[in-house]
Structures are given as C-alpha cells and as structure tokens.
Amino acid sequence: MTSETTDTADAPIWLHPRGARPDDSTVDSITEAFAVDDPRFAVQADKLDELLKLGYQPIPRFLFSLENVEPEVIGPMNSSNKLGIRLHNAVVKSGDLRDDVLEALVLRRDAIGPVLKWSDPAAFPAILEYLKELARARGSSISDFTLRGSPAPSLYKRLDTHGDAEAASTLDAAVEPEDAADDFPIAREVLAKLRDSLNVVVEGVAGSGKSHLIHQLRTAYQHVELVVFHPSTSYEEFVSGLRPRADGGFEGRAGVFVEMCIRAARHPDELFLLFVDEINRANTSRVFGDLLLPLEKSKRVDFAETALDEALLKYRPLGDDISVRLQTPIDVLPDVGPAPEEEEVHDVALPLLDKLGRSTPSAKPLGLSYLVVPQNLHVLGTMNSTDRSVGSIDLALRRRFTWMDMQPLTSNDLISNTLVGARVSEDPEWRTVIEWYGQVNTLLLEQLGPDARLGHSYFFADESASGTAALLLAQLAEIIHVFNASETLLELIPALLLPSESTSWTIAYVGLGLGRRPIVRSTRAVDL
Structure with a gap:
C-alpha cells in the first residue's frame, strides 16, 4: 500500500500520521471545533482501513461510534471491545443473517478485544475485519459503514482548566512548587523524579527537611494525601482488609492506597500524590504486599486513554498483565466522589450523547478483587537514614522506587x-x-x-x-x-x-x- 492510494485529506480530524502526534493546543482546537454533523470527525470504514495501513493513529481521549448499522447507531464507546459487543448485538437483532453467517461473525467478534486503548494495534483492525465479514454476508461494501470520533468528557474538562493560565497542574505540565526556589533545589529534583518514575523515596538524616517536602510540592498536585507509617501499620489499613458490620458479619474495605487509586482513575487529568512519611518504620514488605507488580511504571494505566472504567475490577481482563488480585476483595466502595459516568458531561458533547443514547449508571458490583494503579498517582516516601531501630526495605520493593538522598545544607x-x-x-x-x-x-x-x-x-x-x-x-x-x-x-x-x-x-x-x-x-x- 503506498501513500498515493489514499488522499490524506480523507483522514478524520482525530487521526494523526505516525511520528506526528499533535500537541495540547492542537488537541484543544480539535475539541473546540467538535460538532455532531461535522464531516471532519467521521470517516468511511474503507478509508480508515487504508489510513491505518499507512501508519495513522487515533488521538488519545476520543470516544468512537459506528454509524449505518441497523437498527441503530452504536456508540460512543471508549474501547473496541465494547463497540464490538454493541455492534454484534445489533447485527443479531436485525435478524437478516443465517445462523452459519452469525457463527462466523462470532469468531470475528471474539477477536475484537478487549484492548486497553484505541492506539493498540488490534483495536480498529479487528472491528474492520468484522465489518468486512458483515459486508460480504450482505453483499455490500465496508464503505457503507462510517466511524465517528468525538472528544471524551475528560478532554473538555482539561480544556476548561486551560482557561486559567495559573490553574492547577495537569498531567502534561505541573505547577512548580511555590517554595522550590533556589533556596530549596531538592524540591524541584523530587518533582522531576516523580514525573519521570512515579515512585520516589527520599532518605536523609533527621532534620534534613524530608517531611517539609509536602508543603513545597503541594501546589504541583490537585490532591495530596499524607500517611505516616509506624510499626503497627498493616496491609489491611493500606490496601484492603476485613471490617466488622453492624449485623456481626464482615466486609472488605479499601485502604488509603486503594482509595487514592479510585480517585485518580476517576480524574485522569489531575495529579494525585500519596505522601508516605517514615516509610521504613513499618514492615514495608507486608504493608505493600501484592502491590509490587501494579506499582511499576510499566504496569501503570493512563485512565484517560484506557478502556477500563475504574481502578477496581471484579474480573481480570483477558490478556491482562497489569492488574493484581487483592488478598481481600472490596465489598464497599469508599466515598471518594462520583464515578466518571455520573459526572456532568460538557454541553458540547450532549447532542451526540443524546443522539446515541446514554446508559443509566449501574450499581457497583460487590467483590471487586482486582486492582490497577493509575498513571497519575505518584507515591513519595520519606525515611530517616539515621534511625537504626527500624527495619530496612527489601530489594524487591526498592527497585520499584527511585531513591534520592537529601543532604543537610552546608x-x-x-x-x-x-x-x-x-x-x-x-x-x-x-x-x-x-x-x-x-x-x-x-x-x-x-x-x-x-x-x-x-x-x-x-x-x-x-x-x-x-x-x-x-x-x-x-x-x-x-x-x-x-x-x-x-x-x-x-x-x-x-x-x-x-x-x-x-x-x-x-x-x-x-x-x-x-x-x-x-x-x-x-x-x-x-x-x-
């Protein structure tokens, strides 16, 4: 396939060529220009197929819908898996295909997902293969199908915060700490390490200003939670554990770390900091337990681009290697604010959502057993290198953090x-x-x-x-x-x-x- 086979003018506004990902200002201008009937946000399936083969990729934080499928328009969806399910259900409802054809389509449907984000190589191609099979069965062409992209609510939310040049920081550019001037260069270094590695431990002698970092870094984060470890700190308090109910039974409750994961997943365009003071005063191997895997930077999830809706899951996604099964399932969600689907959607997006139909949020299931850690949650630990009365941190946990020495001032x-x-x-x-x-x-x-x-x-x-x-x-x-x-x-x-x-x-x-x-x-x- 050569570039001459497709006119790049046919590319929808939400696609970008390989190696030319648009910057924030470009994405913001695209979001502001969105309209339900704007042809620049739609593309025929055959053109999309050619553009993908040329290396085009979708802009993150877009929802997608599929038009020209009887009996209804399908979408918007934030994953190819969900769109594939709705697509196949609509085809089955139409009742115009033989059973053997439907069986072949089921195989195509099973190949669609799940995927964690639209930029995954299997996302659009798997849907297009389903549409090709459907078109052959109906004696038509995939050019009869149109895919339309629309900005997700998180993009509108980010656009709103950009209206104030001095607003709180986003994932792309955090506000510098107000006290991190030349008097305290260590604060700038710590913030840079947190942005890069997500997990940092700062160690130094008593009185070197480690705990004061929370004041210097506070303006760089929308949400900061401070916990102090001590010898009695446990996994049950930090991650999840059983708590008694009034009726004499027990239920799984989330600890502070899981609470922060839920908050961060629901607000992917904001930065969260979990500040763990005196991190080495507890038995860290026991407290962190099964978090060793999802804490890694490579296992973190950007919830602005993922198909996942929450940090807590009832079942492990197929082909998933980023979630961990908690020792104690969560039966009661902490009160951390509304879930994304319950929040008000930006007015510009309402016409499309009304046209396509908005689903009523369902009750949260019990027994949430799997956890993924959001990319926008940073963990900063501090420890006193002078105190010889506390335990050390083992190598497995050490390698999940970037370590920094805080030297006393001369x-x-x-x-x-x-x-x-x-x-x-x-x-x-x-x-x-x-x-x-x-x-x-x-x-x-x-x-x-x-x-x-x-x-x-x-x-x-x-x-x-x-x-x-x-x-x-x-x-x-x-x-x-x-x-x-x-x-x-x-x-x-x-x-x-x-x-x-x-x-x-x-x-x-x-x-x-x-x-x-x-x-x-x-x-x-x-x-x-």
Missing part, C-alpha cells in the same frame, strides 16, 4: 538562604551557630559517616540562635549515643560558645559500661 547554603541570611544580618550569634554546625558536620562525616550528620531544619524551626543551638546539641548527643562514638571523637568536637548566654556547651559521657550515655554539658563563661 554552612554556606544556610547563610545564602533568604530566611536564615536575614537572621544572620540581624543577630551575629546566628553566624556562630551556623559555623559550629558546619564544623561538627564535617567532623561527623569524616569520623562516623554521612548518616551521622546534623540536620538543617532546626535553623528554620526556632527564631532564636540559642534555641536552635539547644536543638542541635540535643540531636548531636543522640547521634553520639546511636553511633557509639569514641571519647576521642568527643574531644575533637568544638565547644559552642554564645556570648549572650555567657555559656559554653560541650558533649560529654556520663557513666560507665552499658549505662554510659552522652549528655549536653554547659559551662558558664566566667568559669572558663
């Missing part, structure tokens, strides 16, 4: 920071504390390793130099204890002297043997 970083720099200019004792902090961290890094350093968050938590000094000294004493630092190291740690307090602080061991413990010791300057 003395120069702090002084150049806008907030801390202003305090230094007002009170010289801030510089004294900052310089001492820098000297101690250099010593700890050399003698004990990177996980033994002091965190910088104390410089932002207390408004006085002496208060910050007290917090740093308390953390230093704990580090000395956890890492069992030698007496020799304690002698190398410089004393912290604040003239306004007339006091010098040092760390010293008290006691012997197993009871030995470092304490903060203060000495009056007049006694020195």
Whole structure:
C-alpha cells in the first residue's frame, strides 16, 4: 500500500500520521471545533482501513461510534471491545443473517478485544475485519459503514482548566512548587523524579527537611494525601482488609492506597500524590504486599486513554498483565466522589450523547478483587537514614522506587538562604551557630559517616540562635549515643560558645559500661 492510494485529506480530524502526534493546543482546537454533523470527525470504514495501513493513529481521549448499522447507531464507546459487543448485538437483532453467517461473525467478534486503548494495534483492525465479514454476508461494501470520533468528557474538562493560565497542574505540565526556589533545589529534583518514575523515596538524616517536602510540592498536585507509617501499620489499613458490620458479619474495605487509586482513575487529568512519611518504620514488605507488580511504571494505566472504567475490577481482563488480585476483595466502595459516568458531561458533547443514547449508571458490583494503579498517582516516601531501630526495605520493593538522598545544607547554603541570611544580618550569634554546625558536620562525616550528620531544619524551626543551638546539641548527643562514638571523637568536637548566654556547651559521657550515655554539658563563661 503506498501513500498515493489514499488522499490524506480523507483522514478524520482525530487521526494523526505516525511520528506526528499533535500537541495540547492542537488537541484543544480539535475539541473546540467538535460538532455532531461535522464531516471532519467521521470517516468511511474503507478509508480508515487504508489510513491505518499507512501508519495513522487515533488521538488519545476520543470516544468512537459506528454509524449505518441497523437498527441503530452504536456508540460512543471508549474501547473496541465494547463497540464490538454493541455492534454484534445489533447485527443479531436485525435478524437478516443465517445462523452459519452469525457463527462466523462470532469468531470475528471474539477477536475484537478487549484492548486497553484505541492506539493498540488490534483495536480498529479487528472491528474492520468484522465489518468486512458483515459486508460480504450482505453483499455490500465496508464503505457503507462510517466511524465517528468525538472528544471524551475528560478532554473538555482539561480544556476548561486551560482557561486559567495559573490553574492547577495537569498531567502534561505541573505547577512548580511555590517554595522550590533556589533556596530549596531538592524540591524541584523530587518533582522531576516523580514525573519521570512515579515512585520516589527520599532518605536523609533527621532534620534534613524530608517531611517539609509536602508543603513545597503541594501546589504541583490537585490532591495530596499524607500517611505516616509506624510499626503497627498493616496491609489491611493500606490496601484492603476485613471490617466488622453492624449485623456481626464482615466486609472488605479499601485502604488509603486503594482509595487514592479510585480517585485518580476517576480524574485522569489531575495529579494525585500519596505522601508516605517514615516509610521504613513499618514492615514495608507486608504493608505493600501484592502491590509490587501494579506499582511499576510499566504496569501503570493512563485512565484517560484506557478502556477500563475504574481502578477496581471484579474480573481480570483477558490478556491482562497489569492488574493484581487483592488478598481481600472490596465489598464497599469508599466515598471518594462520583464515578466518571455520573459526572456532568460538557454541553458540547450532549447532542451526540443524546443522539446515541446514554446508559443509566449501574450499581457497583460487590467483590471487586482486582486492582490497577493509575498513571497519575505518584507515591513519595520519606525515611530517616539515621534511625537504626527500624527495619530496612527489601530489594524487591526498592527497585520499584527511585531513591534520592537529601543532604543537610552546608554552612554556606544556610547563610545564602533568604530566611536564615536575614537572621544572620540581624543577630551575629546566628553566624556562630551556623559555623559550629558546619564544623561538627564535617567532623561527623569524616569520623562516623554521612548518616551521622546534623540536620538543617532546626535553623528554620526556632527564631532564636540559642534555641536552635539547644536543638542541635540535643540531636548531636543522640547521634553520639546511636553511633557509639569514641571519647576521642568527643574531644575533637568544638565547644559552642554564645556570648549572650555567657555559656559554653560541650558533649560529654556520663557513666560507665552499658549505662554510659552522652549528655549536653554547659559551662558558664566566667568559669572558663
């Protein structure tokens, strides 16, 4: 087949040539131009067949209907499987074909799906093969059939949000974090990693600002959920588990992760962030359980382009390798807002939907056993690398996340920071504390390793130099204890002297043997 066999002017507006996927502005202009009777949104089946062989592909987030099929127009549908079912049912209802012909058509129908998105190679070709078989049986041509595309409601929703240039971010362009200026470049790095890999763990010493990331990243997401893991956190709380009913029985309930999956699947043009603080304080292998497979980036689903309607399914789709069977089926859906089919459809799309007939939403089935994880759900975990009392994360779970180190700020970083720099200019004792902090961290890094350093968050938590000094000294004493630092190291740690307090602080061991413990010791300057 050569390009001369088909005039590209015959291509409907929702097809694009191979390697020339339209950008957002082009898709928006197509959506705005939609009209039920606009011939640019329709194509005859034989022309579509030729265009597909030339490498044309459909634009994502379109619904498709099939015209010229008795006794009714079929569609719009978001999957070839659903369109194929409605097509075959209409053909059977017509009653004008012999049983042997219907049996042959059943085989063609079975080959149609299911597929997860229209760009899958088997989507349109399988429907066209059915239409060719039907046309042969009727002594007609597939040119008698017309396929029409119409923008899905999610496209209209995205178009509405584009009206405000400063609106919340979409999948294609998230708003930069408001606090992620040059003072906190790590926030930009974390956001970039989340966009790229979807799952990120940030680890660092206590007080390095890991938990503060939620404030810096909040403006980049429409929905943020914070959970804090602890030793009692379980799979039943995080994914799914049994809960008692008033009648004495039990029912499967969704955990916070499944709730976020449902929300994200119902709003595919919005970004969701699940922020798991202290992720290593729980038994992560048990808490995440069977999520290891669907968490992977390659197994995530873009619900704006998929044939799936929900993140939870009752049955595993045929040929599916992206869903996981939950240990406890979900019997009661959490209250996370209306499902997509219950939401108001954009006015421009109503004429086509009215013409083709809108189905009444059915009640949600019980026993939802399979879960797929939406692409627009990002998972960010934080963990304290200093805390040796908690368990580690096994390799299987580790490889599902991108790992980032959050380093404590240096003395120069702090002084150049806008907030801390202003305090230094007002009170010289801030510089004294900052310089001492820098000297101690250099010593700890050399003698004990990177996980033994002091965190910088104390410089932002207390408004006085002496208060910050007290917090740093308390953390230093704990580090000395956890890492069992030698007496020799304690002698190398410089004393912290604040003239306004007339006091010098040092760390010293008290006691012997197993009871030995470092304490903060203060000495009056007049006694020195």
